Amino acid sequence: xxxxxxxxxxxxxxxxxxxxxxxxxxxxIETTTYIPISGVHRDVIKYTPAADxxxxxxxxxxxxxxxxxxxxxxxxxxxxxxxxxxxxxxxxLHIDAGAFIKPKIPFIEIDYKPTGKxxxxxxxxxxxxLFKKGYLLGKNLEADILIVxxxxxxxxxxxxxxxxxxxxEAEGKVSSGSVNNPxxxxxxxxxxxxxxxxxxxxxxxxxxxxxxxxxxxxxVAGLSISFAERNKPVIxxxxxxxxxxxxxxxxxxxxxxKNNLIAIGTTxxxxxxxxxxxxxxxxQIWDVPILASKFYFEDSEIEGLRNYCKGSVKxxxxxxxxxxxxxxxxxxxxxxxxxxxxxxKQLFKLAQYL
Amino acid sequence: xxxxxxxxxxxxxxxxxxxxxxxxxxxxIETTTYIPISGVHRDVIKYTPAADxxxxxxxxxxxxxxxxxxxxxxxxxxxxxxxxxxxxxxxxLHIDAGAFIKPKIPFIEIDYKPTGKxxxxxxxxxxxxLFKKGYLLGKNLEADILIVxxxxxxxxxxxxxxxxxxxxEAEGKVSSGSVNNPxxxxxxxxxxxxxxxxxxxxxxxxxxxxxxxxxxxxxVAGLSISFAERNKPVIxxxxxxxxxxxxxxxxxxxxxxKNNLIAIGTTxxxxxxxxxxxxxxxxQIWDVPILASKFYFEDSEIEGLRNYCKGSVKxxxxxxxxxxxxxxxxxxxxxxxxxxxxxxKQLFKLAQYL
Numbered sequence: 001x002x003x004x005x006x007x008x009x010x011x012x013x014x015x016x017x018x019x020x021x022x023x024x025x026x027x028x029i030e031t032t033t034y035i036p037i038s039g040v041h042r043d044v045i046k047y048t049p050a051a052d053x054x055x056x057x058x059x060x061x062x063x064x065x066x067x068x069x070x071x072x073x074x075x076x077x078x079x080x081x082x083x084x085x086x087x088x089x090x091x092x093l094h095i096d097a098g099a100f101i102k103p104k105i106p107f108i109e110i111d112y113k114p115t116g117k118x119x120x121x122x123x124x125x126x127x128x129x130l131f132k133k134g135y136l137l138g139k140n141l142e143a144d145i146l147i148v149x150x151x152x153x154x155x156x157x158x159x160x161x162x163x164x165x166x167x168x169e170a171e172g173k174v175s176s177g178s179v180n181n182p183x184x185x186x187x188x189x190x191x192x193x194x195x196x197x198x199x200x201x202x203x204x205x206x207x208x209x210x211x212x213x214x215x216x217x218x219x220v221a222g223l224s225i226s227f228a229e230r231n232k233p234v235i236x237x238x239x240x241x242x243x244x245x246x247x248x249x250x251x252x253x254x255x256x257x258k259n260n261l262i263a264i265g266t267t268x269x270x271x272x273x274x275x276x277x278x279x280x281x282x283x284q285i286w287d288v289p290i291l292a293s294k295f296y297f298e299d300s301e302i303e304g305l306r307n308y309c310k311g312s313v314k315x316x317x318x319x320x321x322x323x324x325x326x327x328x329x330x331x332x333x334x335x336x337x338x339x340x341x342x343x344x345k346q347l348f349k350l351a352q353y354l
Numbered sequence: 355x356x357x358x359x360x361x362x363x364x365x366x367x368x369x370x371x372x373x374x375x376x377x378x379x380x381x382x383i384e385t386t387t388y389i390p391i392s393g394v395h396r397d398v399i400k401y402t403p404a405a406d407x408x409x410x411x412x413x414x415x416x417x418x419x420x421x422x423x424x425x426x427x428x429x430x431x432x433x434x435x436x437x438x439x440x441x442x443x444x445x446x447l448h449i450d451a452g453a454f455i456k457p458k459i460p461f462i463e464i465d466y467k468p469t470g471k472x473x474x475x476x477x478x479x480x481x482x483x484l485f486k487k488g489y490l491l492g493k494n495l496e497a498d499i500l501i502v503x504x505x506x507x508x509x510x511x512x513x514x515x516x517x518x519x520x521x522x523e524a525e526g527k528v529s530s531g532s533v534n535n536p537x538x539x540x541x542x543x544x545x546x547x548x549x550x551x552x553x554x555x556x557x558x559x560x561x562x563x564x565x566x567x568x569x570x571x572x573x574v575a576g577l578s579i580s581f582a583e584r585n586k587p588v589i590x591x592x593x594x595x596x597x598x599x600x601x602x603x604x605x606x607x608x609x610x611x612k613n614n615l616i617a618i619g620t621t622x623x624x625x626x627x628x629x630x631x632x633x634x635x636x637x638q639i640w641d642v643p644i645l646a647s648k649f650y651f652e653d654s655e656i657e658g659l660r661n662y663c664k665g666s667v668k669x670x671x672x673x674x675x676x677x678x679x680x681x682x683x684x685x686x687x688x689x690x691x692x693x694x695x696x697x698x699k700q701l702f703k704l705a706q707y708l
Contacts, residue, residue, distance in 0.1 A: 019496065057490070057494070058490060091493075091494045091495070092494055093462075093491075095460070096463070102463070105490070106449070106462050106463065106464045106487050106488075106490070106491040107463055108447075108460050108461065108462050108463075109450070109456070109460065109461055109462075109463045110460045112456075133459065133460050134460075136411070136412060136459070136460070139445075140411070140445045140446055141445070141447075142373065142375065142497055143496055
């Protein structure tokens with residue numbers, strides 16, 4: 001099987017043959033401009049969310065000449081996401097929750113202003129409003145199932161912050177887009193933020209989000225609840241960042257999790273990450289299905305993709321979750337890998353060097 | 355029958371029982387800030403597009419304390435549109451093509467910058483790109499049928515400009531949101547613009563749009579063609595402004611009009627307007643269905659609605675077209691009128707004075 005499952009519980013059958021909408025919620029975080037919590041290459045960090053969703057939506061990045069790469073030269077997972085969009089003809093529409101640079105494609109604006117300073121405990125002041133907006137937006141989106149990804153450079157730090165703020169054991173457990181996961185730095189940043197915002201046992205989920213979350217989280221929570229309420233399956237497409245969203249959903253509407261309509265869809269790279277522990281986080285929250293797509297990049301002709309197996313990038317832009325959907329709906333692994341490789345070559349115009 | 359039809363040609367059957375998406379494309383025009391071509395109240399003209407789509411999307415205007423009114427005190431047709439959304443549970447999502455003030459709801463951003471100076475022949479420089487964006491967006495929207503409205507204060511002037519630029523006889527034929535239709539002023543403005551931009555028989559449709567159009571037009575053309583190509587019916591929900599869009603569609607893809615999938619849906623107030631001639635314009639372009647909804651406002655208890663019958667407002671925010679859809683799909687006229695009246699009272703908190 002090309003999908004690794006934990007607590008699958010019949011979820012994969014629910015997404016078979018269904019018409020999905022894929023959406024990627026993007027945000028930037030001010031803290032990332034002066035503290036190196038993100039694995040995204042510093043030169044492109046402001047442009048990455050826009051360039052990623054442009055690539056998914058129209059097949060190329062418009063904001064950057066080539067698609068984003070990480071600091072080791074590995075390509076953005078948006079290449080995987082776009083391959084699924086092309087191969088399975090998936091409708092997609094993306095949401096800005098405060099990217100520094102706005103995409104040059106039609107996109108849904110939900111908050112113009114970026115996520116703020118995590119170490120100050122001032123991530124945002126409108127998480128409840130963002131939740132409501134996400135919820136109302138979700139009610140107006142037509143699809144059988146929702147696949148919702150994220151692109152938030154620095155977002156594993158905010159995930160850590162929200163998980164700690166809500167009382168989960170998450171230290172050393174969030175993944176990273178980089179090979180070297182700077183756990184200590186992330187912990188330092190969010191502990192400062194939680195302290196400055198006086199987060200304690202009586203704080204609400206929105207207090208925690210306002211202090212150390214990112215704007216993607218309440219939006220995805222709102223979207224997910226609105227779909228699940230209509231009895232439509234939701235794939236939270238991401239790694240440990242989506243576990244934080246799951247925790248947020250549980251705080252807002254615990255009942256909704258009982259219907260087994262919300263799953264986490266990620267990559268094998270996150271699930272097998274020795275420097276993170278997605279499973280260990282999720283089992284503290286709720287036994288939702290964890291579904292991880294396999295890519296067989298070990299023997300890829302592209303070094304940047306082989307590096308995924310060594311811990312580069314791992315996940316992002318909903319790549320793992322949309323791949324789970326695509327594989328369940330008949331996408332052949334060989335065709336998939338070849339398509340991703342060809343897309344890489346085409347986009348980086350490297351074919352002549354290979 | 356509560357719908358007046360011209361060239362109906364089986365269109366109403368095609369929209370029966372179908373799941374629609376309603377979208378309103380908004381734009382502002384710089385010219386309206388210093389030349390009185392629009393019937394919208396001058397104090398609110400910058401805020402009107404945002405306030406209108408907010409009302410449709412979430413039931414109240416967030417940008418203004420009360421919904422927009424025209425210069426005679428008549429309420430925005432967005433009240434009609436919202437009533438349809440509520441009564442028929444219609445999914446809706448709106449598109450900004452350059453409103454001065456951005457809506458405080460999630461909305462699709464397609465162009466941040468307003469439409470420019472019509473009298474200078476500098477309406478925009480990106481109409482072709484906007485068409486492509488609208489087209490690609492349309493391909494990512496899921497619905498059985500598209501109902502697409504507009505809110506562009508000053509938009510009958512740009513409609514006149516585009517129709518003249520494309521060689522149609524349109525002088526004295528475009529409607530107005532005001533009782534007194536300032537035909538001479540509109541003609542003066544667009545003739546200046548057409549001359550300054552050197553529009554002639556060899557100009558392309560995009561040259562004409564760039565000179566004297568508004569940004570709503572290429573976006574709606576793109577959306578419409580993308581739906582019609584997938585064999586899905588489209589209601590161009592508006593009056594003479596939508597006839598200009600029809601002319602744009604014909605220039606870009608004449609073939610698509612042969613499938614009888616694109617209709618104009620408007621109000622009886624536009625169709626019967628003695629100071630405009632929607633029918634006279636449309637029959638020069640293509641014999642598409644013209645469908646006009648009836649409202650029975652003559653004996654309304656609300657003066658602002660009775661004024662619609664005397665020429666105030668007439669149409670806008672897709673009111674006529676979404677009403678056509680709603681009526682075809684079983685909306686009772688009495689319930690409809692009562693709902694609109696109650697919405698008016700609720701929104702203007704005037705119940706106590708009536």
